[in-house]
Amino acid sequence: MRTGAVLRPSDVDSLREAVRQQPRVWPRGAGTKTALAPPEGAVVVEVSQLRGVLDYDPAEFTFTALAGTPVREVEELLGRHGQYLPFDPPLSAAGATLGGTLASGLSGPGRYRYGGVRDFVLGVRFVDGRGELVRAGGKVVKNAAGFDLAKLMAGSLGRLGVVVELSFKVFPAPRARASLRVDRPGFEAAWGLLRALYTSSFDLEAVDLVPPGTVWVRVAGRPESLPTRVQRLRAFLQGGEVVEGDSGIWEEVREFRWVPSGWTLVKVPVTPRRVLDLERELLPTASLRRYSAGGNVAWVAWPEEPAALSDLLERLDLRGLRVLGPPGLPFLGRVDSDGFSSRVKQALDPVGRFGPYP
Amino acid sequence: MLHEIPVDRYGAVGRRMARAVEACVHCGFCLAACPTYRVLGEEMDSPRGRIFLMKEVLEGHLEPQEAAPFVDRCLGCFGCVTACPSGVAYGELLTPYREYASAKVSRSWPDRLLRWLTMETLPYPGRLRAALRLARLVRPAAPYLPARLRAMVSLVPDRLSRQRGTASTVAPAGARRARVAVLVGCVQRVLHPEIHEATVRVLARNGVEVVVPDDQGCCGALAMHVGEGARARQLARRNLSAFPDDVDAVITDAAGCGSAMKEYGFLFAGQPEEEQARKLAARVRDVSEFLDGLGIEAPPPLLAPARAVYQDACHLLHAQGVRDAPRRLLGTVGNLEVVEPAEAELCCGSAGTYSLEHPDVAAELGRRKARGLLAADPDVVVTGNVGCMVQIRAHLRAAGRPVPVLHTVQVLDLAYRGQGFPRLA
Amino acid sequence: MTEAVDRARVLQGLRALYPEGRILTRPAELAAYESDALTAFRARPLAVVLPETREEVVATVRWCHRHGVPFVARGSGTSLSGGSLPVPEGIVIALNRLNRILRLDPEERIAVVEPGVVNLDVSRAAAPFGLYYAPDPSSQPVCTIGGNVAFNSGGAHCLKYGMTSNHVLALEVVLADGEVVRFGGESLEGVGPDLVGLFVGSEGLFGIALEVTLRLVPKPEAYRTVLAAYRSLEAAGDAVAQVVASGLLPGAVEIMDRLSIEAAEAAVHAGYPEDAAALLLVELEGEEPEVEAELVELLEVVRASGAYEVRLARDEADRQRIWKGRKGAFSAVGRLSPDYLVQDGVVPRTRLGIALAEIERLSRKYGLRVANVFHAGDGNLHPLILYDGRQPGQLQRAEELAGEILRLCIRLGGSITGEHGVGMEKRQYLAEMFSEQDLEVMRRLRRAMDPGEIANRGKMFPVPQQLEAAAAS
Known part of the structure; x- marks a missing residue:
């Protein structure tokens, strides 16, 4: 794909300069979310040169890093200290950056337990549409001072500002994990199981449903209690196969390796109850599906240009975000136009330097 | 809370009132515990709001007349006292404030008439008896009466018990374990003498010699709660001399009376009788508190299993802090399951003469209370105060499920006598 | 006189929106709304309105916008930062009567509520389904969801599950110029910028939440609540770092110092060891086998950290008492002093010991007692500066001391507020x-x-x- 100029500022000041000088710029991290790539001819500001962990005290369970820092680098660093980002940031093996992860607002299956990227970001520095460097939030785990622009940046797709620095909280990594695979004859039975788990008091890390009838459950905790917990869970599930060497399975999910090359992958927020409606509509199509986070997000892989998927989602009053595949307008399905987001856009990027709000 | 109350201007109680204001940190924890706030949802009708308004009046920044509707609407249930983490002695502000303000506030003539009617009848058994006979004649016209009169008439019992003499001393069954004097007071003696009778029987059954002093009268609670301090003291003075010193306790079986008598020391603050009042107050015990402390003989189990829902009387729970004693006593009755109602801590809306003066709020609270109690699906409702019993009974009837309502001692008494609960009316 | 005429004219339009009794203008009515839980500030509004429907709220906001009259939305007035202090000559919109839980959907684990619903009432309504609403500010029996949303309220149990912001899924809002907007959804996930995240904690400066969709979570199967007594506050502070470093993730980690223990014990008789210089309260929650295993390790860490007495909550009633004392501690300090200022700064958790020592030093320097009761696991301090407003100069000294503490928090890399918000005060x-x-x-x-x-x-x-x-x- 041909793009226009790609600017790779080496520091924040040159990034600000780049933003000021261009009438329209497209921020980009590692470009792993291919469907969100800039259109042809656009001027791209890539933050890949702005990388590195600025501050990490393991005893503090927080870190601050530049936006272009690959998530994988951070995960390795955390891992050495028995810590992790519990929301399974997607595409980290593919090279996703921290900034891109926040801007795309994507979280993996592990978001089920403690929340997604928006729940772990503590503070940001970003360059707004006037080229000013703005700081919001903080570096401590609790902070109520000023407007929470760090959360606002989650899912903003770089249309409100270019994030240059982020602070996150992290958690102690579980010492042991186990995954269970439960097969049910048919989708409805599996879906019933998903919903039963959703309101149960089991402390689960991930609950995914894969059509036609498989539920994947991940539990994590202490090695000495894990066997008992797995046993209790199996009793509740009336079966379930403990999968050995499960980390590879979840890695495949996080990296979307189940999505055939060239297909469009769409993230669709949904609720556990509505999963069935969505599956009924999608079943006759050529799509592949994975219902993640206990049925709060549907990952839909679509073989061609997703116009038909967009219509289908709109009929169901759902909205989706393209993640992988050929670039296009980011949002599918229901059109949300509210006076709130347009005002936010106006305040942060008055001249539309980061493109119109889609 | 900071204040500029000229403490000395308010006599012996000035300091106490100011201290209550100081202790309040305006945190609002009392709001959820306040029945009027729960019904009306406005700050002036919350304890925090009332404390602020009373402070403003005492400082001279607000006319007493302006604050009057809100301070008047307080039920005096003291739910806020239980809820308050900073220990505001709300009663030590409210009672003297009401007395102070009553002289400064002009009221409408229906208000005054109602106040006069209640204050001139309720504390005096003879007059009350006469008034009730009169009211029964009026009852057929009830639907045409103004709301407050209608509320009054609706509380008139169907039958009036015959005046019964109470023996002045009742001997204990078996060896004497204690000697007590019992307050028979005023309203309860006329409306529900059976409660006193049960009290005396249960006490005697448990080895307590019971004295019923002849000269006693109304404890003064009703007058005290509406700010008629002089009348309250006049009534209380009679009791100061009527109750003997040579008893282990002075027993009340109406929570409102018990809490008032426990406050006698405060009522006479700065007066010649203060010391004497303090001594009497120190001996006052609610019957459940006393029996629980003494330890009772377990009654035989009920013939058939039954479920009781225990509703705290505000003046027992919040004003006297008696929570566990009645529950423990009821727990000694075999075959009786005791359950807690929803919103147990919330007043039923009776509150002395409150249900007569503020029928709307009282009725809303009564309806809410009936709902909460009936949700527990009880065979009997048990509480510790005659006013609550009358109010709850009326609202259970209105809700279409007139479950019997008994005093804790009545339940014990029935159990001792091997009798079941009265049938649904 | 002209002022009075002016007021009457201004209010005329507003009166048309409300029946008698739901627009308050008499002196006593206005006086009651002068302060929230921070009584150092007082302001008398022009009027207080008591809307009962969202349409009335919208109409009021539009009226205010048209006439340029400022307004303040108010719930139960429990703000500790003066956040719901009226604007002089403005309107107070008291939302207490918008207190309906519009929908409780246990299967989807959501509750849709009006802004005047009391925090704890959401959990009460959800309890029969084994669910609860996680954020638990100490004022939860009275504070409202609308206020929680405006100030991103926290509580003792933020360590694991975050603050209000982490539990609001969708909002319907009337913006200050009268436009009604909706954003967010019922799913835990969304696409597009996190507008809910922006609105929560905006301190009422954007508009008023009319409807809030909350996330409910399943009640943990088991709790283990541990009380550990220490001979010094620093020792308790250091113990927090050790608990955190151990890799345990408790639901709550709290500290109370001697003054707050004394006050709370007087208020609720929770059975705290009264001779302790500091008390560490750690609560584990989760699946039974897991918390049981975690408890073994927690007790080891706590004992090794120099605790001289360690006690476990005996049963649920005991646990409730322990928490009641902790949650009532701020107010209970009212027993020790006629006035106090509460600060809410945050420091990095590894700097807790330093921060506490510095507060101690400042307390001596200013000659004012400081009680500490705080969310240690989050590094969220709550120094209560005790003073007597009747003593000339004491309030000013208390404010200076408070300022020094805030600057200390900033210097240590923290924040001036963890959960009370900036409000008037900060x-x-x-x-x-x-x-x-x-x-x-x-x-x-x-x-x-x-x-x-x-x-x-x-x-x-x-x-x-x-x-x-x-x-x-």
Whole structure:
């Protein structure tokens, strides 16, 4: 794909300069979310040169890093200290950056337990549409001072500002994990199981449903209690196969390796109850599906240009975000136009330097 | 809370009132515990709001007349006292404030008439008896009466018990374990003498010699709660001399009376009788508190299993802090399951003469209370105060499920006598 | 006189929106609304309205916008930062009667509520389904969801599950110029910028939440609540770092110092060891086998940290008592002093010991007692500065001491507020935490929602020095 100029500022000041000088710029991290790539001819500001962990005290369970820092680098660093980002940031093996992860607002299956990227970001520095460097939030785990622009940046797709620095909280990594695979004859039975788990008091890390009838459950905790917990869970599930060497399975999910090359992958927020409606509509199509986070997000892989998927989602009053595949307008399905987001856009990027709000 | 109350201007109680204001940190924890706030949802009708308004009046920044509707609407249930983490002695502000303000506030003539009617009848058994006979004649016209009169008439019992003499001393069954004097007071003696009778029987059954002093009268609670301090003291003075010193306790079986008598020391603050009042107050015990402390003989189990829902009387729970004693006593009755109602801590809306003066709020609270109690699906409702019993009974009837309502001692008494609960009316 | 005529004219239009009894203008009615839980500030509004429907709220906001009259939305008035203080000559919109739980959907684990619903009432309604609403500010029996949303309220159990912001899924809001907008959804996930995240904690400067969709979570199967007594506050502070470093993730980690233990014990008789210089309260929650295993390790860590007495909550009633004492501790300190200021700064958790020692030093320097009761696991301090407002100069000294503590928090890399918000109280300090440029962007956002700056005017943003001086004179 041909793009226009790609600017790779080496520091924040040159990034600000780049933003000021261009009438329209497209921020980009590692470009792993291919469907969100800039259109042809656009001027791209890539933050890949702005990388590195600025501050990490393991005893503090927080870190601050530049936006272009690959998530994988951070995960390795955390891992050495028995810590992790519990929301399974997607595409980290593919090279996703921290900034891109926040801007795309994507979280993996592990978001089920403690929340997604928006729940772990503590503070940001970003360059707004006037080229000013703005700081919001903080570096401590609790902070109520000023407007929470760090959360606002989650899912903003770089249309409100270019994030240059982020602070996150992290958690102690579980010492042991186990995954269970439960097969049910048919989708409805599996879906019933998903919903039963959703309101149960089991402390689960991930609950995914894969059509036609498989539920994947991940539990994590202490090695000495894990066997008992797995046993209790199996009793509740009336079966379930403990999968050995499960980390590879979840890695495949996080990296979307189940999505055939060239297909469009769409993230669709949904609720556990509505999963069935969505599956009924999608079943006759050529799509592949994975219902993640206990049925709060549907990952839909679509073989061609997703116009038909967009219509289908709109009929169901759902909205989706393209993640992988050929670039296009980011949002599918229901059109949300509210006076709130347009005002936010106006305040942060008055001249539309980061493109119109889609 | 900071204040500029000229403490000395308010006599012996000035300091106490100011201290209550100081202790309040305006945190609002009392709001959820306040029945009027729960019904009306406005700050002036919350304890925090009332404390602020009373402070403003005492400082001279607000006319007493302006604050009057809100301070008047307080039920005096003291739910806020239980809820308050900073220990505001709300009663030590409210009672003297009401007395102070009553002289400064002009009221409408229906208000005054109602106040006069209640204050001139309720504390005096003879007059009350006469008034009730009169009211029964009026009852057929009830639907045409103004709301407050209608509320009054609706509380008139169907039958009036015959005046019964109470023996002045009742001997204990078996060896004497204690000697007590019992307050028979005023309203309860006329409306529900059976409660006193049960009290005396249960006490005697448990080895307590019971004295019923002849000269006693109304404890003064009703007058005290509406700010008629002089009348309250006049009534209380009679009791100061009527109750003997040579008893282990002075027993009340109406929570409102018990809490008032426990406050006698405060009522006479700065007066010649203060010391004497303090001594009497120190001996006052609610019957459940006393029996629980003494330890009772377990009654035989009920013939058939039954479920009781225990509703705290505000003046027992919040004003006297008696929570566990009645529950423990009821727990000694075999075959009786005791359950807690929803919103147990919330007043039923009776509150002395409150249900007569503020029928709307009282009725809303009564309806809410009936709902909460009936949700527990009880065979009997048990509480510790005659006013609550009358109010709850009326609202259970209105809700279409007139479950019997008994005093804790009545339940014990029935159990001792091997009798079941009265049938649904 | 002309002023009175003016007021009457201004209010005439507003009166048309409300029946008698739901628009309050008499002196006693207004006096009751003068302060929230921070009584150091008082302001008398022009009127208080008691809407019962969202349409009435919208109509009121539109009326205010049309006439340029400032308004403040108020729930139960429990703000500790003066966040719901009325604007003089403005309107107070008291939302207490909008207290309906509109929908409780246990299968989807959501509750849709009006802003005047009391926090704890959500959990009560959800309890029969084994669910609860996680954020638990100490004032939860009285504080409202609307206020929680405006100030991103926290509580003792934020360590694991975050603050209000992490539990709000969708909002319907009337912006300050009267436009009604909806954003967010019922799913835990969304696409597009996190508008809910922006609105929560905006201190009422954008508008008023009319409907809030909350996430409910399953009640943990088991709790283990541990009380550990220490001979010094620093030792307890250091114990927190050790608990955190051990890799345990408790639901709550709290500390109370000697003064707060004394006050709380007097209030609820929770059975705290009264001779302790500091008390560490750690609560584990989760699946039974897991918390049981975690408890073994926690007890080892706590004992090794120098605790001289360790006690476990015996049963649920005991646990409730322990928490009641902790949650009532702020107010209970009212027993020890006629007045106090509560601060809410945050420091990095590894700096807790330093921060506590410095507060101790400042307390001596200013000659004012400071009680500490705080969310240690989050590094969220709550120093209560005790003073007597009747002693000349004491309030000023207390405010100076409070300022030093806030600057200390900023210096240590923390924040001036963890959960109480900036409100009236800390607005001057916001400028020490953020640059003028940062604040300017926040102001732009505010004006985008509220061009006339009528929503909760005067809160959060620092007031220019000269205006501040003018207001004081």
